Amino acid sequence: MDSGEEKATTFLSRAASSLPPPHAIRDLLSHGVCVRCIFRLFGVSEYDDSCPLLKASTLLSLLEEQRNIPNAISENGSIANDLTQCPYDPHASGNEQPYCSVCLGILQFTNGHDQDLRTCESNSVSVLTSAITEILKKEAHQIDGFSIEISLPPVVSANDRAIWLYMKGRYASEEWFIGKLLSQQISVKDALRSLVTTSLESCLGVKSSSSSFRIRLTYIHEEASSKLQCSMQKFHGFKRRKTETNCKERMVDDLCGKNETISGEFHRCDSDAVVHCTLNAMQDDAFSELFMLPPEKTNNGCKLTISCYRLPVYIGGRYLKFSRRVSQSRWMIEDERMGEASVEVRMLGSGRPFLVEVSNARVMPSMVNIQEIADKINNSNDKYVTVRNLKLVGSEAWNLLREGEAEKQKQYAAVVWISRPLTEVDFNKISSIKNLDILQKTPVRVLHRRSPMDRKKIIHWMMVDKIVGTSQHFLLHLCTQAGTYIKEFVHGDLGRTHPSLGSILGCRAEILQLDVTDVKMDCFD
Amino acid sequence: MEMPKAELSTPSSTPLASLQIKKEDETLKAVSFPSAGDRAPNHGDDLRSLLLPDAHHLPVTPPSAIETNFTCYFALDFLKPGHDQYVYRHANGLCVIGLAPTHVALKEEGGVVRVDFNVGKSDRSEMKVTGKRKRNAKHFESNTALCKVFTNGNFFLARCCVKGSLLEVNDRLIKQPDLLNTSFFGDKGYFC
Numbered sequence: 001m002d003s004g005e006e007k008a009t010t011f012l013s014r015a016a017s018s019l020p021p022p023h024a025i026r027d028l029l030s031h032g033v034c035v036r037c038i039f040r041l042f043g044v045s046e047y048d049d050s051c052p053l054l055k056a057s058t059l060l061s062l063l064e065e066q067r068n069i070p071n072a073i074s075e076n077g078s079i080a081n082d083l084t085q086c087p088y089d090p091h092a093s094g095n096e097q098p099y100c101s102v103c104l105g106i107l108q109f110t111n112g113h114d115q116d117l118r119t120c121e122s123n124s125v126s127v128l129t130s131a132i133t134e135i136l137k138k139e140a141h142q143i144d145g146f147s148i149e150i151s152l153p154p155v156v157s158a159n160d161r162a163i164w165l166y167m168k169g170r171y172a173s174e175e176w177f178i179g180k181l182l183s184q185q186i187s188v189k190d191a192l193r194s195l196v197t198t199s200l201e202s203c204l205g206v207k208s209s210s211s212s213f214r215i216r217l218t219y220i221h222e223e224a225s226s227k228l229q230c231s232m233q234k235f236h237g238f239k240r241r242k243t244e245t246n247c248k249e250r251m252v253d254d255l256c257g258k259n260e261t262i263s264g265e266f267h268r269c270d271s272d273a274v275v276h277c278t279l280n281a282m283q284d285d286a287f288s289e290l291f292m293l294p295p296e297k298t299n300n301g302c303k304l305t306i307s308c309y310r311l312p313v314y315i316g317g318r319y320l321k322f323s324r325r326v327s328q329s330r331w332m333i334e335d336e337r338m339g340e341a342s343v344e345v346r347m348l349g350s351g352r353p354f355l356v357e358v359s360n361a362r363v364m365p366s367m368v369n370i371q372e373i374a375d376k377i378n379n380s381n382d383k384y385v386t387v388r389n390l391k392l393v394g395s396e397a398w399n400l401l402r403e404g405e406a407e408k409q410k411q412y413a414a415v416v417w418i419s420r421p422l423t424e425v426d427f428n429k430i431s432s433i434k435n436l437d438i439l440q441k442t443p444v445r446v447l448h449r450r451s452p453m454d455r456k457k458i459i460h461w462m463m464v465d466k467i468v469g470t471s472q473h474f475l476l477h478l479c480t481q482a483g484t485y486i487k488e489f490v491h492g493d494l495g496r497t498h499p500s501l502g503s504i505l506g507c508r509a510e511i512l513q514l515d516v517t518d519v520k521m522d523c524f525d
Numbered sequence: 526m527e528m529p530k531a532e533l534s535t536p537s538s539t540p541l542a543s544l545q546i547k548k549e550d551e552t553l554k555a556v557s558f559p560s561a562g563d564r565a566p567n568h569g570d571d572l573r574s575l576l577l578p579d580a581h582h583l584p585v586t587p588p589s590a591i592e593t594n595f596t597c598y599f600a601l602d603f604l605k606p607g608h609d610q611y612v613y614r615h616a617n618g619l620c621v622i623g624l625a626p627t628h629v630a631l632k633e634e635g636g637v638v639r640v641d642f643n644v645g646k647s648d649r650s651e652m653k654v655t656g657k658r659k660r661n662a663k664h665f666e667s668n669t670a671l672c673k674v675f676t677n678g679n680f681f682l683a684r685c686c687v688k689g690s691l692l693e694v695n696d697r698l699i700k701q702p703d704l705l706n707t708s709f710f711g712d713k714g715y716f717c
Contacts, residue, residue: 322575348572413576417587441693445594448617451656452693465573469580491590494621494715495697495704510587515576 012062015044020176022063024167029056032297033163034100036107040186041163045194098301101294102159103188104221105301106152107195128304129199132215135308136204142363143310145211146200148193151218153302154275155228156188159295165284166294192217212311212364219302231290232270232278238286313358313365316397316524317374317390318351322383349411349517351388353404353524355397365392389524397523404521409460411479411520412486415513418505421471422464426505430462430476433504441496443488457484476501477517487511599625600686604668607632610686613715620687622671623715624705630674630681636706639675640698644682649717650696662690671716672698674705683716691717 012019019025019042028038035056039045099105109127136143164182171177196217197208270278279287324346358365374390418426436459442450458481465475480486485497490511492500502509591597595613603610607629613621624630630637642650649672654662665685672694674681685691694717698704704714 346575348575415578415583417583444615444619444621445617447692448615448619449657452654452659465577467577467580467583470583473578473580473583475577487590493590495695508589510590512583512587513578517572517576 008058009062012059015039016063018042018044019063020171022060024171024174024176025060025063027170028163028167029060031163031166031294032099032101033294034103034108035059036191037100037102037188040107040188040191041102041160042180043184043186045186045191099298101297102163103156104153104159104219104224104298106156106188106219106304107191108301110301125195125199126203128196128217129203132196132200132306132308133203135306139308140362141213141308141310143204143206143211143213144364145206145209146204146213146215147208147211148196148200149214149216150189150193151216152189152192153219153221153225153228154272154279155221155224156219157276158228158279158291160185160187161279161287162291162293162295165288169293212313214309214311216307216309218305218307220305221298221300221302223300224298227296228275229269232275235278235282235286235290309360310362310364312395313361314393314395314397315356315358315365315370315373315390316354316393316401318353318388318519318524319347320349320351320386320388321347322385346515347519348413348515350519351386352516352519353401353521355393355401367392391524393524400523401521404523406482408482409479409520410482410484410516411477411518413465413515413517414476414478414486414490414511415467415473416476416490416501417473417510417512418502419472419508422466422474427464429504430464433459433462435460436499438484438489438500439498440485440488441493443485443493443496455483457481459484459489473512479518486514595621601625601627603684603686608681608684610683612686619692620689621715622683622686622717624674624683628681630676630679631706633676633679635677637674637676637702640702640705641673641675642671642694642696642699644670644672649691650694650699652691652694654692659690659692662692664690675702693717 019038020028025038028041033041038059100108109125161182164185167177200215201207282290370390370392374387378386438457438459440455440457442452442455460479460481462479463477465477467473467475476490478486478489480489485493487493488497488500490501490509492498492502492509500509591613595615598612598614600610600612602608607627609625609627609629611623611625613623615621624637642648652661652663654660665688667684667686667688669685671683671685674683695715698714698716701714706714
């Protein structure tokens, strides 16, 4: 015996009390159940995958040996190894089923080539692990943890139940079966997850955790899934048969029976969630009517798609904008397309909050990285933009930002001209305004793309900063409700904003320049 | 001229708090009016110096918002002599239509005394356009009647002058027909 077999023997002697007797195992093998599935159907886990997986033949011979040992404590009863009962002979050719009838090849880790699964010793999970590692390398991911997501077709759990009901039907009276429960089964998903996790952890040197890096394994088996859908239709049909004329359903059943592809019109495809729900609610007898017990053998395995990606990374902060696309000769009437766009607004003061979403980042940025980004922006030669408080934030930042937009106040500084000199009375009138209600019709300049409506807004306060050397120009500081149209408040927009600065002062007012000096949000401060 | 103290209640310390200007700052340093290639300030600069323009660069009489943002067209003697109207067209394609200062109605004693949007077929002031897609906007030809303009002795029909969809009617004219006579603090007496 080599060391592999030694390990296997040790393992088996521990597992023997859970495993069924050899004649039952032969039976399962003859129905195309793979060795890993046999282990997990009886709750045997922790098979150390560093040893090559037992071939069916080895498994059988080891088990039979164990039972022949006179002092073996076997609670599995004394059913004679009635080899004639079970047709399975692992050494005979022509008896083989390449893909497991229960897990559909998922736990058999083929490497994609048509290899002989019965004899292949290395259908080890390392096949899958290598494929994943390849992808990680190819897509240049750097990770310090991972989280595995597995998606299996519902037919696999239907198969688990089918094989169980088959065994119950056949072995319920045998002593070894009494006390065994469906709930002791390890699901394909759990078995796969633990195999892959252990293997990946040792291969990549990082731990599985609730990480933002996802490795998604999606298994699809079209043939088995469409057969399942047929059964689902039949089941729905049974339920409706009492109440409806059902030529449609019968038509579907006929088609199902012939295994033809069903046109979209007649075939109502249930989603995976609905299928799971329906199956869970189904009683054993209904299930047994619809499904083959044990599950049918299959010639195809599942198709696996591996995708590796990082959940979005969010970087938030505040930015300041120092340029405006304005020329000295702005007041000459230029090409009409220049229009309003030329009075562009700078963002000064504490800056405006912003959020950047990075999809599928190859590396998780650290605080140091973020600081480097901020420094690079702020030290660049063209100082059009600077950022403040740049940092990593969670996905809730989106909601914070959205809420803030609608509710918060903003502060502006506008260069204003009026049609007569500013007086002390004007000055005081402006400074004494507190929380003034104004009504703004949608400004003409945006009316082509916004709804026509009246907007109530509040001017919280205003302050005049006189400009030396001019009596009709001044700097107006104002703090308003978010969403207020400042330019229209100054010039009145043909009377569609009321009151306006002009109507308050009793003269014509024009806006020459506008800057945002503060965006009062509790965001990225 | 006194420089005011910053009477602002701003949270914690924002750059604006540094607006407490001492008397010597009254003579503004020659900060040039921001040009297209603006740069960020060095650490020592005030937010204020960024904001304040140099008086020398400010236009003495800037053009009005209408002159800046609209192209002003005039329809003279539209369908009848002396019936002069304006069409102010915004870059986004929307048009504001009104009585030109040379319109014959404005030459009468007392000018315009009443405006009635009921032009027989329908009352223009009753239309309601909703939504971004501007549903219910009635399609008008250039000779479609907009409203009746009454003076002390006469009335005149104002026309659309352009082909398009009516978005909004200036119903302020119903209560304040005088808006058509003089531009009131920028509140122009336009029809629609």
